[in-house]
């Protein structure tokens with residue numbers, strides 16, 4: 075099918091958020107407050123922090139403040155691959171934190187198990203599917219590494235081309251490794267809304283449409299200043315309303331948005347990622363691709379695709395381009411990128427030519443908070459009354475819960491196993507200011523594309539970045 079025709083009627087709303095189950099807006103904060111804990115940001119990180127804070131101490135007065143609406147940002151528009159890894163893959167953890175990588179892998183498995191337990195305990199309807207993930211080779215040179223990782227006892231199963239053809243039918247596949255235990259699929263927006271339901275049931279006060287403009291030290295407390303738009307009454311003009319919260323502790327879960335702590339403002343850059351969703355497949359179309367195991371799928375190059383089935387049997391197909399805009403800009407206008415959608419659509423039909431008649435129902439994008447080590451970092455301020463977590467890069471659906479655990483430990487003032495981790499104590503290298511950041515990111519992106527065309531061999535720039543701990547490898 076002509077890709078433009080296939081994309082022509084696609085909605086620009088992220089598929090997961092385009093749902094009747096989307097929660098009704100909660101009123102903004104309009105009066106001053108006191109709280110034991112204020113959480114800034116209503117994505118996964120903020121929501122999991124709130125849930126765990128209440129589980130630790132049900133009497134604690136917890137307030138969550140969200141500038142827009144719960145789950146509207148990365149948390150409501152991602153691929154829904156919920157992975158155990160806290161380090162953007164085992165190998166990336168090994169290159170950055172070799173001494174504690176094994177322990178981090180274990181903590182990641184425990185974190186994923188805890189997510190599953192919370193889903194069950196609170197009866198959350200989040201389309202949770204323990205499918206695992208297939209890493210597929212689409213080039214011959216990618217096969218040996220997958221074959222070597224075959225380790226059935228650990229849940230890693232290698233399939234050669236013939237075996238794989240019985241599992242998912244694509245002419246592009248050369249082999250695959252199935253990580254059967256450490257990735258689950260979720261509907262990410264539903265997970266946000268269900269977490270919202272649960273934390274409100276546990277007594278967390280939640281304010282939407284309320285932006286935190288400043289966080290400042292007041293000796294024994296922290297002053298959180300907020301601003302919100304108030305509808306003009308009787309046709310009058312909208313007005314700005316401001317309020318303050320006097321908080322004993324503050325957790326910052328603002329992800330890719332401008333940091334409320336200056337010290338962390340150069341540690342992430344927003345890199346845009348894009349996805350398409352198809353119309354639902356009918357039985358015949360499903361039959362033509364196999365995929366009865368409904369695994370999440372990712373291919374192995376530096377520029378990779380990720381794809382999966384939704385509960386109503388659509389295919390989400392995302393990835394490939396990673397786009398940085400000069401000056402660390404985050405803007406709704408970048409959420410749409412026709413040239414990337416066309417490329418993704420072409421790649422979709424190459425992957426599944428048997429679905430040539432299938433159209434796309436949704437197309438969207440969003441910024442990923444990329445840091446130079448590609449997994450979350452933590453910092454504190456004002457005598458550990460404020461903690462912050464960010465930098466998940468492409469793998470924050472599962473790791474965000476762990477980030478909440480760490481922030482609560484940091485705010486407790488106690489030394490715990492988690493606060494002593496090198497992962498928690500050591501920040502990644504910051505990105506340089508412009509124009510160097512922009513130039514550096516363009517050059518790195520081009521070098522990664524070149525390596526893909528060169529059987530994965532890394533050129534001098536990537537080797538130099540690897541040597542200083544800033545090398546990306548999907």
Ligand SMILES: Cc1cc2nc3c(=O)[nH]c(=O)nc-3n(C[C@H](O)[C@H](O)[C@H](O)COP(=O)(O)OP(=O)(O)OC[C@H]3O[C@@H](n4cnc5c(N)ncnc54)[C@H](O)[C@@H]3O)c2cc1C
Nearest residue numbers: 115117118119141147149152153155286329440469470471
């Ligand atoms: C297209 C895309 C696909 C992805 N796919 C995957 C995937 O399949 N698997 C995976 O693991 N990860 C994926 N990710 C990454 C993952 O979505 C994120 O790492 C994760 O959602 C981060 O959660 P968060 O709560 O930290 O951030 P967010 O969801 O961005 O939430 C931050 C919130 O803070 C609010 N905020 C910011 N500043 C303020 C302020 N000053 N005052 C009040 N509120 C504020 C924002 O409005 C926002 O709601 C993807 C990301 C994108 C964009």
